[in-house]
Amino acid sequence: MNNSKRMANLFMDGSGLPYDLAYHSANFTLDPFITVGAGAAFNTVNNFYTIPVSTGTKVSIMGSYTQVSFAYQLGAGFNLLTTKPLSFSIGYRYLDAGNFRTDNYLRDLNVITVPWRGKLRTQEVYATLRYLIS
Numbered sequence: 001m002n003n004s005k006r007m008a009n010l011f012m013d014g015s016g017l018p019y020d021l022a023y024h025s026a027n028f029t030l031d032p033f034i035t036v037g038a039g040a041a042f043n044t045v046n047n048f049y050t051i052p053v054s055t056g057t058k059v060s061i062m063g064s065y066t067q068v069s070f071a072y073q074l075g076a077g078f079n080l081l082t083t084k085p086l087s088f089s090i091g092y093r094y095l096d097a098g099n100f101r102t103d104n105y106l107r108d109l110n111v112i113t114v115p116w117r118g119k120l121r122t123q124e125v126y127a128t129l130r131y132l133i134s
Contacts (some may be wrong), residue, residue, distance in 0.1 A: 027083055035133070094123050
């Protein structure tokens with residue numbers, strides 16, 4: 001299965017808002033952020049086949065099938081900016097990359113099955129450490 005996305009994204013941090021939501025101290029700044037994105041996902045199923053136990057060889061091979069779906073992502077987190085050239089970020093992202101399906105395919109010698117269908121979704125928690133070179 002292949003998935004490619006074309007999305008427009010918006011990133012906004014707390015210090016960029018009219019009411020500064022960042023926490024500032026003498027040694028660091030803690031700056032919250034949010035991100036949203038929307039666009040299209042191109043979900044392709046290819047090289048899909050069945051190996052029956054009776055023969056042990058490939059019986060069915062489906063051609064590539066691509067389904068275009070609406071995709072979106074949402075995220076939030078915090079940037080920790082220090083007075084040194086180091087910064088640290090921690091965040092969360094939810095991605096819904098839409099739907100996928102297979103084409104009709106031959107499952108075993110003479111049995112044609114209906115397409116498999118599913119949804120592509122993921123959640124991640126991530127951390128980033130950056131060293132800024134001036």
